[in-house]
Amino acid sequence: MNNAKHFSLSGKRVIVTGAGQGIGRAMAVSIVGLGGQVVAVDVNASALDSLRGELGADRLATVAGSVTDEAVVQQAIDAGVAAFGGVDALVNNAGITRTAMIDKMDLSSWRQVLDVHLTGAFLFLQALGRHLIARVKAGETVAGSIVNISSDAGRRGTIGQINYGTAKAGVLGMTMCAAREWARYNIRVNTVGFGVVETPMTETIRSDQFRDTYLQQIPLGRWGETEEVVRPVCFLLSDAASYVTGQHLSVNGGYTIGL
Structure with a gap:
């Protein structure tokens, strides 16, 4: 039995949001490396x-714009159809931070983060779901997979980022609802929650001021690297995860053991 083929992404057409840098860029590179095709979305x-x-x-189509713009969302679906004949999967990765303590946070910072992380993820999830369901109703057999990127902040909370933690907790609920609704169409929906990964967004946490405090709480004793944390996402996109839906996978060096 050739099990390796189940981990391949050959024939998979995947939208990746926030693909311009960091984890999103590494995700696009990994998907293409495993045989897939990518619609990369970024501002x-x-x-x-x-x-x-x-x-x-031939392997990558691009759409520039905000994930909160419904026109951009539809452009991404259309780009996948035009370039590759359709879209099968989605990685909701786009994100921003607007840091402030709760009593100092302004409404604009609250709304900006929730709009990108939560509303943006919903819009892309909804659009791909509609695309896949239409194909199912037309008689096509689909194997859809959506991976929503969350964070330890959505499970344990965080200081100075109530907007981010709230949005990432909301992503968990979104995943479970969509997984229940769309299982009958063979659309799987899962969440991957990252810990501290070496990207520009985590520079403050990895600074000398906070470094030791965080590393002491990570059993593996180090930060995650972009190339290694995208591998579990690729697994969930692949046929190897064909019986996995509605689950939350923590990729954080053991930071949330027991939760």
């Missing part, structure tokens, strides 16, 4: 151009 058009130059236009 940074030049970063997308660079990524397309690296991976090739």
